[in-house]
Amino acid sequence: MTRALLLLWFAFHTPTPEAAEHMQAGMAADKQRQFDVAIAEYRKVTELDPAFADGFISLGQAYMEKHDYGSAIAPLKRALEVDPDSTPAHQLLGYALLVQGYAAEAIPHLERAQEKTALGIAQIQAGQLPEAVANLQAALNARPNDPDILYYLGRASGLLSKQSIDTLLGGYPDSPRAHQAMGENYFVLRQMPEAEKEYLDALRLRPDIPEVHLELGEVYAGAFQWPKAEEEFRAQAKLQPGNAEAAYRLGAALLEQGKVHEARMELLRADKLMPDMPETLYSLGKSASLEGDAAAAEKAWTKLLSIEKESSLAAQAHFGLAGLYRKQGKTAAAQHEIREFQRLQGGSAPPPAPGKEESPH
Amino acid sequence: MLNPLLRVVSVMTLVLFGAALAAPVFKVNQPRGLDFTLQNSPTPQKYLIETMPGGVALLDYNNDGLLDIFLVNGGRVTSPMQTPEDFDRHDPKYWNRLFRQNKDGSFTDVTEQAGLANAGDGNYGMGVAVGDYDNDGYPDLYVTSYGKNILYHNNGDGTFTDVTAKAGVAAGGWSVSAGFFDYDNDGKLDLFVTRYMDWDTKHNKDCGGNYHTYCPPEEFPATTNILYHNNGDGTFTDVSQRSGIAAKKGRALGVGFADYDGDGFTDIFVSNDGMQQYLYHNNGNGTFSEVALEAGAALSEDGRRMSGMGVVFQDYDNDGRPDIMVTLLPREIYGVYHNDGGGSFSYRSLETGLGVLSSGSSGWSLGLEDFDNDGWKDLFVAQAHVLDNVESIDPSLHYLDTPLVAMNHNSRFERVDSGVTTPVAARGAAFGDLNNDGWQDVVMTCLGGHPQVLMNDGGKEGSKAHWLVITLRGTRSNRDGYGARVQVNGQTRFATATVGYLSASDKRLHFGLGTAENAKVEVVWPSGIHQTLNDVHADQFLEVREPEKQNR
Numbered sequence: 021m022t023r024a025l026l027l028l029w030f031a032f033h034t035p036t037p038e039a040a041e042h043m044q045a046g047m048a049a050d051k052q053r054q055f056d057v058a059i060a061e062y063r064k065v066t067e068l069d070p071a072f073a074d075g076f077i078s079l080g081q082a083y084m085e086k087h088d089y090g091s092a093i094a095p096l097k098r099a100l101e102v103d104p105d106s107t108p109a110h111q112l113l114g115y116a117l118l119v120q121g122y123a124a125e126a127i128p129h130l131e132r133a134q135e136k137t138a139l140g141i142a143q144i145q146a147g148q149l150p151e152a153v154a155n156l157q158a159a160l161n162a163r164p165n166d167p168d169i170l171y172y173l174g175r176a177s178g179l180l181s182k183q184s185i186d187t188l189l190g191g192y193p194d195s196p197r198a199h200q201a202m203g204e205n206y207f208v209l210r211q212m213p214e215a216e217k218e219y220l221d222a223l224r225l226r227p228d229i230p231e232v233h234l235e236l237g238e239v240y241a242g243a244f245q246w247p248k249a250e251e252e253f254r255a256q257a258k259l260q261p262g263n264a265e266a267a268y269r270l271g272a273a274l275l276e277q278g279k280v281h282e283a284r285m286e287l288l289r290a291d292k293l294m295p296d297m298p299e300t301l302y303s304l305g306k307s308a309s310l311e312g313d314a315a316a317a318e319k320a321w322t323k324l325l326s327i328e329k330e331s332s333l334a335a336q337a338h339f340g341l342a343g344l345y346r347k348q349g350k351t352a353a354a355q356h357e358i359r360e361f362q363r364l365q366g367g368s369a370p371p372p373a374p375g376k377e378e379s380p381h
Numbered sequence: 382m383l384n385p386l387l388r389v390v391s392v393m394t395l396v397l398f399g400a401a402l403a404a405p406v407f408k409v410n411q412p413r414g415l416d417f418t419l420q421n422s423p424t425p426q427k428y429l430i431e432t433m434p435g436g437v438a439l440l441d442y443n444n445d446g447l448l449d450i451f452l453v454n455g456g457r458v459t460s461p462m463q464t465p466e467d468f469d470r471h472d473p474k475y476w477n478r479l480f481r482q483n484k485d486g487s488f489t490d491v492t493e494q495a496g497l498a499n500a501g502d503g504n505y506g507m508g509v510a511v512g513d514y515d516n517d518g519y520p521d522l523y524v525t526s527y528g529k530n531i532l533y534h535n536n537g538d539g540t541f542t543d544v545t546a547k548a549g550v551a552a553g554g555w556s557v558s559a560g561f562f563d564y565d566n567d568g569k570l571d572l573f574v575t576r577y578m579d580w581d582t583k584h585n586k587d588c589g590g591n592y593h594t595y596c597p598p599e600e601f602p603a604t605t606n607i608l609y610h611n612n613g614d615g616t617f618t619d620v621s622q623r624s625g626i627a628a629k630k631g632r633a634l635g636v637g638f639a640d641y642d643g644d645g646f647t648d649i650f651v652s653n654d655g656m657q658q659y660l661y662h663n664n665g666n667g668t669f670s671e672v673a674l675e676a677g678a679a680l681s682e683d684g685r686r687m688s689g690m691g692v693v694f695q696d697y698d699n700d701g702r703p704d705i706m707v708t709l710l711p712r713e714i715y716g717v718y719h720n721d722g723g724g725s726f727s728y729r730s731l732e733t734g735l736g737v738l739s740s741g742s743s744g745w746s747l748g749l750e751d752f753d754n755d756g757w758k759d760l761f762v763a764q765a766h767v768l769d770n771v772e773s774i775d776p777s778l779h780y781l782d783t784p785l786v787a788m789n790h791n792s793r794f795e796r797v798d799s800g801v802t803t804p805v806a807a808r809g810a811a812f813g814d815l816n817n818d819g820w821q822d823v824v825m826t827c828l829g830g831h832p833q834v835l836m837n838d839g840g841k842e843g844s845k846a847h848w849l850v851i852t853l854r855g856t857r858s859n860r861d862g863y864g865a866r867v868q869v870n871g872q873t874r875f876a877t878a879t880v881g882y883l884s885a886s887d888k889r890l891h892f893g894l895g896t897a898e899n900a901k902v903e904v905v906w907p908s909g910i911h912q913t914l915n916d917v918h919a920d921q922f923l924e925v926r927e928p929e930k931q932n933r
Contacts, residue, residue, distance in 0.1 A: 212777055243777040244711070244741035276714075276736045278793075306682065310732060339684030346677055346725050358674060361684055 039069040055086040073103035149180040196226035264294035335364035405800030407835035413487035424460035436508030436883030439813035447482040462582040504528035508883030512561025525556035560879030569611040575633035603630035637694030639703035639875040652689030682728035691882030698792040708744025715739040746810035746881030754846035754893030757789035763807035813887025819848040847894035847919035857908040864907040
């Protein structure tokens with residue numbers, strides 16, 4: 021795109037004839053990726069016609085193509101002295117400065133060039149996090165699923181979150197939210213006793229604080245302390261009767277303890293609050309199957325399969341259906357489901373139990 | 382409306398057995414003379430074998446009516462391991478040991494005089510199987526190893542002879558659990574040997590990054606199990622290929638035997654580590670078909686592969702059909718495959734209450750035994766993590782653990798106080814009535830430690846709960862009656878000594894009778910003969926001899 025802009029630019033700005041010859045020679049060498057030759061030719065252009073901004077721009081660009089970003093900066097700055105409105109010069113200079121680590125200096129040039137991705141990256145480096153998130157989000161809208169943009173947007177958001185939490189912890193270290201944030205940090209670090217303590221402190225200070233019961237329940241669930249997990253999920257569900265995740269987690273904790281009927285009721289509630297969530301449908305089918313309600317189990321798993329056809333949950337639903345049909349003596353249907361299950365496993369071994377992926381042995 | 386008589390019985394049951402639950406089930410005993418340390422020899426190299434031994438067998442090798450104890454030892458592992466591999470088994474520290482029980486409950490080490498010293502310098506010991514393969518009335522021993530396995534023939538005079546070479550059952554590679562059973566009902570015990578993986582010390586790996594842990598099984602190639610057919614002349618033939626057993630490779634750790642589909646032929650369940658489990662259906666013609674996936678006994682309820690360790694193949698819900706229980710690692714729930722009949726199983730870990738009981742623990746050997754004699758088989762699991770440094774990786778897990786003892790209340794298991802307060806690195810466990818008081822005891826092995834002898838006196842003095850212990854005496858069937866289906870007052874046991882992980886239990890069949898003072902005993906022998914004994918008095922050790930022919 022930069023090259024196209026430059027060509028357009030040349031159409032309106034003609035250098036002296038001798039400079040034009042060197043310009044042509046430089047462009048020819050550039051095309052053949054003979055950057056040192058191109059640089060020598062462009063340098064001649066700038067010497068012969070110092071008022072010809074395009075000569076400086078081409079020189080800077082040749083340096084950049086040679087990955088010599090430091091050398092590119094001076095001619096590009098010179099180009100902007102000659103023509104302060106040159107978009108290609110702003111764009112190239114912004115890139116060169118950013119690559120060299122001069123993020124703050126790069127930002128105004130990238131803003132002028134409307135180069136949102138590079139601008140967002142520069143703003144991350146300059147600590148302008150809200151602006152970075154906005155610009156990277158705009159860039160992502162233009163180029164959805166670009167891995168680089170996704171990465172930098174995630175990073176900017178994470179840093180922004182951290183900045184906010186740091187302010188919270190620094191200014192209000194004994195607040196319930198600070199304890200919640202600390203709990204979340206410890207949870208991520210898998211330091212569960214510390215996470216539990218922080219969450220309990222948060223609840224002590226503010227018993228109705230949203231989400232903390234849910235998060236504390238996750239701590240207990242991770243340590244297989246199902247009765248305690250149930251207690252926390254139940255508290256969350258009581259605080260927020262409309263919270264589908266709380267209902268789902270409570271149902272799952274009950275199911276782990278073999279409290280099948282109660283689990284099923286809770287999972288039905290979760291499904292009503294947020295219909296057609298695959299995880300809820302899978303557990304709903306499981307609880308129905310455990311209660312001997314084959315029709316309801318079949319309905320839940322079939323519904324799941326209408327939503328997700330290729331996921332691991334879909335594989336589990338096929339496996340569950342195989343068990344149902346086997347019990348009913350429907351051998352052919354059971355075998356079909358097993359084949360579907362195996363197909364989704366890709367002919368490879370079934371997945372390990374959840375949480376075992378990271379656990380050695 | 383509850384029948385008044387039933388109500389009285391229920392109250393009595395509660396009084397009799399509910400009270401028992403308050404007290405610890407076992408008393409940890411240190412019997413005099415049982416001087417043994419399981420030498421697993423952990424090294425910084427984390428050779429996988431170090432964390433896997435060792436087995437225990439409860440057998441009456443001299444037929445004096447008292448159970449004796451055989452313990453398998455590991456060996457010395459050097460750091461790093463030298464080649465050729467030599468585990469110093471000639472050093473008495475690393476011997477397997479046979480302890481003869483004396484009348485006063487103490488034990489005498491008879492290893493050397495019995496001819497069981499020095500299990501071979503190239504063999505790192507693993508497990509043990511017990512069976513009378515030559516039907517001479519004396520139990521023989523088969524000891525598995527990383528290296529070569531050894532078959533010891535019991536000479537009947539207190540000594541054993543290593544007959545491995547003649548018998549042709551040395552195997553090789555890394556053998557783990559093994560068991561005797563009669564797959565072709567010819568009256569001679571055959572031998573099944575599980576093998577873990579294709580591994581040796583030269584090709585060991587270091588896993589876990591900076592933590593340096595034992596590697597998961599997926600890091601090494603799978604291998605085949607071995608089936609030996611008993612030729613009846615003191616030799617065996619490796620029929621692994623011919624029978625179809627070797628058609629599938631696995632990473633086997635445990636094995637259990639029972640006729641799950643009632644066709645009269647003993648089937649095999651093999652617990653595999655980190656992959657699907659195997660159920661070998663006995664086709665009745667000398668071949669087996671692996672049917673676990675279609676039978677519903679291969680994976681967890683969610684279709685996930687499991688870290689199968691030990692296995693027990695017995696009926697936990699008194700419906701007359703053998704169910705399967707498999708011990709696993711944390712974040713899995715010990716597997717319960719309920720036998721639904723018709724050759725089909727359903728996963729019932731959650732309904733049986735094992736979700737709460739087991740998801741944070743690693744299980745090894747296990748048994749289904751009626752510890753409170755109430756007529757329901759209870760669960761015992763020897764527990765400890767695989768990794769000796771697991772706490773540094775995941776603080777919510779623990780290397781050392783106490784056993785799980787869970788009472789069976791109408792097919793739902795509830796944890797009770799085992800009486801074991803000191804956590805250990807448990808591995809093997811075998812079950813039997815050591816002091817012949819009618820209450821099942823346990824011997825559990827511990828890495829780097831002494832075996833734990835857990836004595837069960839019913840939790841109280843003067844218990845009114847009744848029991849019956851049956852010794853099968855096969856005539857047309859194999860002499861031990863392995864493979865027989867024995868029903869007593871609605872409870873069923875499938876005769877086998879093979880149990881859990883690496884271990885062999887008392888071959889006698891123990892039944893709790895609750896308040897019943899008499900029993901009806903029904904035996905279906907491997908020969909196909911049906912035998913019924915009515916009005917058998919409770920609280921006795923009963924020998925049931927197989928009729929020469931079917932009574933009409």
